[in-house]
Amino acid sequence: MRSAFFFVLALILSISTDAAWAGKRVALVIGVSAYKQVPQLTNPARDADAMTALFKKAGFDAVDNRRDLGISELRRAIRDFSATSQDADVAVVYYAGHGIEVDGANYLVPADAKLASDFDIEDETISLDRVMRALDGAKRLKLVILDACRDNPFANSMKRTVASRAIGRGLAKVEPSMSDTLIAFAAKAGAVASDGDGQNSPFATALVRNIAEPGLDLRIAFGRVRDEVLKATGNRQEPFVYGSLGGDTVALVPRVADPEAEARVDYELAAQVGTRETWDSFLAKHPTGFFANLARGQNSKLEAAQQGRAKADDAKRQADELAAQKATDFRRQLEEQSARQTAEAKQKLSEQAKRDLDEARAQIAEQAKKELDEARRQAEQARQQADAARVQVDAARRQAAADAQVQVEQARRDAKAQADKAQADKAQTEKLAALTPNQPPSPEPPPAAPKMDPSDIARLLQAHLKRVGCNPGNVDGKWDDGSRNALELFNKSADTRFDVKLASLDALDSVRSKTDRVCPLVCAKGQRAEGDRCVQIGCSSGYVLNASGACEKRPEPAPKPKTATRQEPAAPRSAPAPRGGGGKCFSFGGKTYCE
Numbered sequence: 001m002r003s004a005f006f007f008v009l010a011l012i013l014s015i016s017t018d019a020a021w022a023g024k025r026v027a028l029v030i031g032v033s034a035y036k037q038v039p040q041l042t043n044p045a046r047d048a049d050a051m052t053a054l055f056k057k058a059g060f061d062a063v064d065n066r067r068d069l070g071i072s073e074l075r076r077a078i079r080d081f082s083a084t085s086q087d088a089d090v091a092v093v094y095y096a097g098h099g100i101e102v103d104g105a106n107y108l109v110p111a112d113a114k115l116a117s118d119f120d121i122e123d124e125t126i127s128l129d130r131v132m133r134a135l136d137g138a139k140r141l142k143l144v145i146l147d148a149c150r151d152n153p154f155a156n157s158m159k160r161t162v163a164s165r166a167i168g169r170g171l172a173k174v175e176p177s178m179s180d181t182l183i184a185f186a187a188k189a190g191a192v193a194s195d196g197d198g199q200n201s202p203f204a205t206a207l208v209r210n211i212a213e214p215g216l217d218l219r220i221a222f223g224r225v226r227d228e229v230l231k232a233t234g235n236r237q238e239p240f241v242y243g244s245l246g247g248d249t250v251a252l253v254p255r256v257a258d259p260e261a262e263a264r265v266d267y268e269l270a271a272q273v274g275t276r277e278t279w280d281s282f283l284a285k286h287p288t289g290f291f292a293n294l295a296r297g298q299n300s301k302l303e304a305a306q307q308g309r310a311k312a313d314d315a316k317r318q319a320d321e322l323a324a325q326k327a328t329d330f331r332r333q334l335e336e337q338s339a340r341q342t343a344e345a346k347q348k349l350s351e352q353a354k355r356d357l358d359e360a361r362a363q364i365a366e367q368a369k370k371e372l373d374e375a376r377r378q379a380e381q382a383r384q385q386a387d388a389a390r391v392q393v394d395a396a397r398r399q400a401a402a403d404a405q406v407q408v409e410q411a412r413r414d415a416k417a418q419a420d421k422a423q424a425d426k427a428q429t430e431k432l433a434a435l436t437p438n439q440p441p442s443p444e445p446p447p448a449a450p451k452m453d454p455s456d457i458a459r460l461l462q463a464h465l466k467r468v469g470c471n472p473g474n475v476d477g478k479w480d481d482g483s484r485n486a487l488e489l490f491n492k493s494a495d496t497r498f499d500v501k502l503a504s505l506d507a508l509d510s511v512r513s514k515t516d517r518v519c520p521l522v523c524a525k526g527q528r529a530e531g532d533r534c535v536q537i538g539c540s541s542g543y544v545l546n547a548s549g550a551c552e553k554r555p556e557p558a559p560k561p562k563t564a565t566r567q568e569p570a571a572p573r574s575a576p577a578p579r580g581g582g583g584k585c586f587s588f589g590g591k592t593y594c595e
Contacts, residue, residue, distance in 0.1 A: 023089030032097030038153035044096035047204035070112040086137035099148030101172040117159035149193040188240035215255025263291040323379030458503035469519040
């Protein structure tokens with residue numbers, strides 16, 4: 001429960017942080033390829049198109065895309081964007097084209113610039129300071145991206161009016177005076193950037209791939225851009241970022257909130273109760289989605305277990321009724337037959353008739369006793385089958401609870417994975433901060449994700465050992481002798497070497513990965529294995545279960561000794577006296593004689 005609480009708390013904090021960045025976002029994209037006085041550039045127009053598509057896909061409220069602007073058009077575009085960014089939370093300017101540095105100041109060169117002399121710089125170009133002032137109204141983030149660090153094409157033709165005026169290579173280092181501001185160069189100060197031989201420049205290609213990842217901090221994003229450009233240019237071009245931001249995560253695109261966060265928490269709570277009423281309540285609140293499908297599966301398992309219990313109860317009731325009916329019928333038949341034999345015997349006057357009557361009574365009683373014992377045995381067998389069915393129902397319920405616990409554990413592991421990712425992102429942020437000048441001290445690292453309680457590990461390991469057929473006894477989180485014996489049996493069956501003295505996460509992961517039975521099925525005496533369960537052995541009529549658990553033919557009763565009688569040739573056998581007569585009858589020579 002503590003892990004679930006920290007996961008929900010982190011999720012709520014991440015959603016609230018992202019929501020703060022979901023305000024108004026605007027962007028101005030400028031691409032200048034068709035220069036009139038110097039050779040044209042190939043990629044700036046395509047780079048601007050790619051960045052425009054990126055900002056629109058990221059959900060920016062306004063994206064102004066401008067191409068091959070002259071000086072007056074460029075000034076007007078900057079002025080219009082200044083008004084647009086006044087009430088924005090995030091304002092971004094992307095410029096691809098020529099840029100030059102004069103006396104430590106950086107300028108963007110429009111398509112109609114001539115720059116016959118250095119005196120024309122202020123008239124025919126736009127300073128980077130003017131672009132920065134246009135972003136002054138943005139509330140949360142001011143971002144300028146310059147893919148303009150190319151060789152100065154006017155350097156050889158430009159006249160110098162002041163001999164001491166310096167025209168540098170690439171762009172000059174900048175120190176933004178406004179807070180929450182970043183200026184990204186395609187190449188660090190004093191270096192030049194490549195226009196690229198592909199569809200886009202190396203810098204634009206890396207930007208499109210990284211800076212709009214939802215929830216990714218811009219400092220980490222630009223760090224990835226730097227690494228990709230260095231790799232693509234053979235370490236000849238290194239992008240650089242100037243400026244600083246606060247300690248919070250600053251993402252250009254907010255992270256998408258988990259639409260099923262609430263359903264996940266409710267599912268964990270419902271799984272701890274595990275009744276049909278609880279799952280019905282969950283489905284009433286969350287009728288659709290991944291967790292709704294899981295809840296329906298849990299409900300189906302409980303319904304199947306309930307139906308199995310009802311069938312077992314019906315079988316037991318029918319068996320009891322059948323046994324009672326057979327016992328009643330046997331007693332009634334015995335009484336009727338005994339009364340009939342008694343009435344017939346009273347008509348016989350000889351001692352031999354009385355002995356025959358006693359023998360008949362004994363045989364009838366013995367036969368009735370055998371049949372009654374057989375009926376009792378069948379009733380007992382029916383009861384045992386009903387008990388076995390009830391055990392299977394209870395096992396199905398426990399399996400359903402174990403499956404729900406596995407899903408809860410998976411949710412906990414997902415939360416831990418997210419915490420580990422956040423820790424890794426934080427470490428990357430600190431690494432980037434070390435490369436950026438004047439970076440404020442990094443905040444303290446977040447607390448480590450909470451560890452699982454040993455009793456929770458033991459309880460989960462016991463549940464999974466029982467699932468794979470290695471019965472540990474009680475699933476109560478107490479690692480006793482039954483649990484240790486179960487883990488030792490698993491080691492033998494799965495060829496593992498886990499320490500049986502304690503419940504470890506390694507053992508839990510190994511047992512949980514098994515989808516089928518591992519330990520062999522052991523059945524009690526009088527039972528046999530059928531699939532993945534033990535069932536009672538039943539013998540057909542005339543056979544009984546012996547001491548070794550096998551069916552054998554019922555032994556015949558020993559014949560009773562006959563009373564010695566007078567030996568005569570072809571001795572006649574007594575025949576029943578005619579109904580209503582009082583004498584003794586016997587057969588001789590094929591005829592019947594009566595006294």
